[in-house]
Amino acid sequence: MPVTMSQAFIDNFLGNSPKWYKIAILACLIINPLVFFFVDPFVAGWMLVIEFIFTLAMALKCYPLQPGGLLAIQAVAIGMTSPYQVLHEIQANxxxxxxxxxxxxxxxxxxxxxxxxxxxxxxxxxxxxxxxxxxxxxxxxxxxxxxxxxxxxxxxxxxxxxxxxxxxxxxxxxxxxxxxxxxxxxxxxxxxxxxxxxxxxxxxxxxxxxxxxxxxxxxxxxxPQNLIIASQANWGFAEFALxxxxxxxxxxxxxxxxxYMVEKLKIFSYGxxxxxxxxxxxxxxxxxxxxxxxxxxxxxxxxxxxxxxxxxxxxxxxxxxxxxxxxxxxxxxxxxxxxxxxxxxxxxFEEALPFTALLAVFFAVVGVIIDQGLFGPVISWALHFEGHMQLVIFYLANGVLSMVSDNVFVGTVYINEVKAALLDGVITRDQFDLLAVAINTGTNLPSVATPNGQAAFLFLLTSALAPLIRLSYGRMVWMALPYTIVLTIVGALAIQLGGLESMTQYFYDAHWIGHHSVKEVMDSAVSSH
Incomplete structure (x- = not known):
C-alpha cells in the first residue's frame, strides 16, 4: 500500500519512537495553549514541567532534546516565558x-x-x-x-x-x-x-x-548553587565547609x-x-x-x-x-x-554537545518556572514556620522542588528570598546562616531521587552509555531510592538536632572569618548584581 503524505509526516515525526509516544507529545502541544489561555497560566506552567520530566523519563525511546525542545519552543511562542528570560538563564549558567x-x-x-x-x-x-x-x-x-x-x-x-x-x-x-x-x-x-x-x-x-x-x-x-549561596552569605571555602x-x-x-548495605543485601538491583x-x-x-x-x-x-x-x-x-x-x-x-x-x-565533542543543547532547553523550562511563579506558594508557606521546624521545612521544600527542577535554580531562588527577609528585618543573621545551610543541603541531598534534580544524573541518563547498559529513567529512580530515603532522613535529623546552632555559635564566639553583619550581606547583594 502506498504511503500517503500525511502518513509520511507521522512516520518522520520523532523517528522510530513508539506511536503512542508521538501521539502523547502532539496531544501536549495541542492542550498546553488551551490551558494557558483559557484555564490558568499557573496550571499550564506545572503541566509543562511535568511533560518535560516525561520526556526525560522516555530518554531511551527518544532523546529528550526533540520532544522537550518542541514543548519549550511552544512555551516561548505562547508567552509562558520570553526569549530574553531564556537567554538570561543561559548567560547565568x-x-x-x-x-x-x-x-x-x-x-x-x-x-x-x-x-x-x-x-x-x-x-x-x-x-x-x-x-x-x-x-x-x-x-x-x-x-x-x-x-x-x-x-x-x-x-x-x-x-x-x-x-x-x-x-x-x-x-x-x-x-x-x-x-x-x-x-x-x-x-x-x-x-x-x-x-x-x-x-x-x-x-x-x-x-x-x-x-x-x-x-x-x-x-x-x-x-554551582553552593558557590551562589556562599557568595550571598560572604562565606569562604573553609567557613562554608565547616x-x-x-x-x-x-x-x-x-x-x-x-x-555497603545495598551491595551486601543485594537489594534495589544492587549486588x-x-x-x-x-x-x-x-x-x-x-x-x-x-x-x-x-x-x-x-x-x-x-x-x-x-x-x-x-x-x-x-x-x-x-x-x-x-x-x-x-x-x-x-x-x-x-x-x-x-x-x-x-x-x-x-x-x-560528540558526547557533550547533545546534552549541552538539552540543558539550554532545560533553562527555557526554568524560565517558565520563574515567569509563572511556580515555586512562589511553597516559599511563602515555608517562611511561616519558626525554629528548627522552619529549617527542616526549608530543607524538605528545597529537596522536593529540586527533584523536579534544576537544583541551581531552586537554591538561587530560596537564598534570594531568605536574603530579602534578612534585609527586611524579618529574620536575624543567625537565622540566615542556619537557613543557608538548610537550603544548600536541601538542594543537594534529596535531589538524588531523580535525574532532574542532579545534573550529573541527567548527564548519565542522556549519555551514549545509558542505552548500552539499559539504564533507564525508572531504573535510576529505583536504584537511587535507598540513597534518597537515607540521605533525606539523616540530613533532616542532623538539622533538627541542633548541631547547626553550635557551629553558628562557634563562629560568633571566635569571630573566625568574621560574624558577618546585615550590611555585609547587603554589600554582597549589591556587588553580585
Missing part, C-alpha cells in the same frame, strides 16, 4: 555550558590514563563491595574539589572503555580491531553474561553518581553505609557480580596493554597524569572557570600527545 563543551571533551583525551587506572582496580580487587565503596568514596572526594559533571564524565568514559573491550572480544575480535560496540552481534558470548556485566556497570555508575552528591554538598565549589559539616559528615557516613569471563577478558586486556606499551604510549600516560594534576589543582584552587580549564586540558593533552587531526578532535 554559561560556566555550566562551557564545562560540558570543553571539560567533557578534555576527559575524552585522558581516557587512556583513566582506563589504565580503573582497569587495575577492577582486575586486582575482586570484592564487589570494596570496589563499590571505592567508586562511591572516590566520586565523593573528587566532587568536593571538582564539578560533579566532570567526575561523572570520568566514570562514564571508564565504563564505556570496559564495555567496549568486553563487547569487542565477545564478538570474536582482537583488542585492537575496529569494532562498533553499540551493535549487537550474533557471535557474542551468552546473553546472561552480557546482562550481568551491564548490571555490574549500572551498580558502579549509580554508586559513583550518588558519590558526586555526597561530596558536592560539602564545599562551595562542589556544585558550617555544612554538622549535616554533610553524618550524611557522608550514612551514604557509604547505604552503599550484581562481575562475571568471571568478563574479569578474565579485562585482565587479559590489562596484561596485553602492559606487554605492548611502547615508550610513546608511556609518554602519553605521563602527559595525561600531569594534566590530571593540573586539572585537580586548577579546579580546587579556582584558578579559572571550569570551562576554560577544560579547554586548557584539550590543548595541552592533544598538543603533547600528537593529536592534530580535526576529525580526531571532533569525536571528543
Amino acid at each position: 554559561l560556566e555550566v555550558l562551557l564545562l560540558l563543551v570543553f571539560m567533557v571533551a578534555g576527559i575524552y583525551f585522558m581516557k587512556q590514563l583513566l582506563l589504565f587506572s580503573f582497569t587495575k582496580i577492577i582486575t586486582k580487587i575482586r570484592s564487589k563491595i570494596v570496589v563499590s565503596l571505592m567508586f562511591c568514596f572516590s566520586a565523593a572526594f573528587l566532587s568536593a574539589f571538582l564539578d560533579a559533571l566532570t567526575v561523572i564524565a570520568v566514570i562514564i568514559a571508564v565504563a564505556i572503555g570496559f564495555y567496549s573491550i568486553y563487547h569487542k572480544v565477545a564478538s570474536g575480535k582482537n583488542f585492537h580491531d575496529d569494532h562498533d560496540h553499540t551493535h549487537e552481534e550474533q557471535q557474542q558470548l551468552n546473553h546472561d553474561e552480557l546482562e550481568n556485566f551491564r548490571g555490574f556497570l549500572r551498580n558502579l555508575l549509580m554508586h559513583a553518581g550518588v558519590g558526586t552528591a555526597l561530596g558536592g554538598v560539602c564545599t562551595m565549589v562542589g556544585e 558550617r555544612m559539616s554538622p549535616v554533610t559528615l553524618p550524611v557522608l557516613i550514612a551514604g557509604l553505609l547505604t552503599c 550484581v557480580q562481575l562475571p568471571e569471563r568478563v574479569h578474565q577478558i579485562l585482565s587479559e586486556y590489562a596484561d596485553h596493554e602492559d606487554r605492548n606499551r611502547t615508550k610513546k604510549d608511556k609518554a602519553k600516560l605521563v602527559i595525561q597524569a600531569l594534566v590530571g594534576v593540573w586539572l585537580i589543582a586548577g579546579l580546587a584552587l579556582h584558578l579559572a572557570s571550569v570551562g576554560l580549564i577544560g579547554l586548557s586540558v584539550i590543548i595541552i593533552t592533544t598538543a603533547f600527545n600528537g593529536i592534530t587531526d580535526e576529525h580526531a578532535l571532533g569525536k571528543a
Whole structure:
C-alpha cells in the first residue's frame, strides 16, 4: 500500500519512537495553549514541567532534546516565558555550558590514563563491595574539589572503555580491531553474561553518581548553587565547609553505609557480580596493554597524569572557570600527545554537545518556572514556620522542588528570598546562616531521587552509555531510592538536632572569618548584581 503524505509526516515525526509516544507529545502541544489561555497560566506552567520530566523519563525511546525542545519552543511562542528570560538563564549558567563543551571533551583525551587506572582496580580487587565503596568514596572526594559533571564524565568514559573491550572480544575480535560496540552481534558470548556485566556497570555508575552528591554538598565549589549561596552569605571555602559539616559528615557516613548495605543485601538491583569471563577478558586486556606499551604510549600516560594534576589543582584552587580549564586540558593533552587531526578532535565533542543543547532547553523550562511563579506558594508557606521546624521545612521544600527542577535554580531562588527577609528585618543573621545551610543541603541531598534534580544524573541518563547498559529513567529512580530515603532522613535529623546552632555559635564566639553583619550581606547583594 502506498504511503500517503500525511502518513509520511507521522512516520518522520520523532523517528522510530513508539506511536503512542508521538501521539502523547502532539496531544501536549495541542492542550498546553488551551490551558494557558483559557484555564490558568499557573496550571499550564506545572503541566509543562511535568511533560518535560516525561520526556526525560522516555530518554531511551527518544532523546529528550526533540520532544522537550518542541514543548519549550511552544512555551516561548505562547508567552509562558520570553526569549530574553531564556537567554538570561543561559548567560547565568554559561560556566555550566562551557564545562560540558570543553571539560567533557578534555576527559575524552585522558581516557587512556583513566582506563589504565580503573582497569587495575577492577582486575586486582575482586570484592564487589570494596570496589563499590571505592567508586562511591572516590566520586565523593573528587566532587568536593571538582564539578560533579566532570567526575561523572570520568566514570562514564571508564565504563564505556570496559564495555567496549568486553563487547569487542565477545564478538570474536582482537583488542585492537575496529569494532562498533553499540551493535549487537550474533557471535557474542551468552546473553546472561552480557546482562550481568551491564548490571555490574549500572551498580558502579549509580554508586559513583550518588558519590558526586555526597561530596558536592560539602564545599562551595562542589556544585554551582553552593558557590551562589556562599557568595550571598560572604562565606569562604573553609567557613562554608565547616558550617555544612554538622549535616554533610553524618550524611557522608550514612551514604557509604547505604552503599555497603545495598551491595551486601543485594537489594534495589544492587549486588550484581562481575562475571568471571568478563574479569578474565579485562585482565587479559590489562596484561596485553602492559606487554605492548611502547615508550610513546608511556609518554602519553605521563602527559595525561600531569594534566590530571593540573586539572585537580586548577579546579580546587579556582584558578579559572571550569570551562576554560577544560579547554586548557584539550590543548595541552592533544598538543603533547600528537593529536592534530580535526576529525580526531571532533569525536571528543560528540558526547557533550547533545546534552549541552538539552540543558539550554532545560533553562527555557526554568524560565517558565520563574515567569509563572511556580515555586512562589511553597516559599511563602515555608517562611511561616519558626525554629528548627522552619529549617527542616526549608530543607524538605528545597529537596522536593529540586527533584523536579534544576537544583541551581531552586537554591538561587530560596537564598534570594531568605536574603530579602534578612534585609527586611524579618529574620536575624543567625537565622540566615542556619537557613543557608538548610537550603544548600536541601538542594543537594534529596535531589538524588531523580535525574532532574542532579545534573550529573541527567548527564548519565542522556549519555551514549545509558542505552548500552539499559539504564533507564525508572531504573535510576529505583536504584537511587535507598540513597534518597537515607540521605533525606539523616540530613533532616542532623538539622533538627541542633548541631547547626553550635557551629553558628562557634563562629560568633571566635569571630573566625568574621560574624558577618546585615550590611555585609547587603554589600554582597549589591556587588553580585
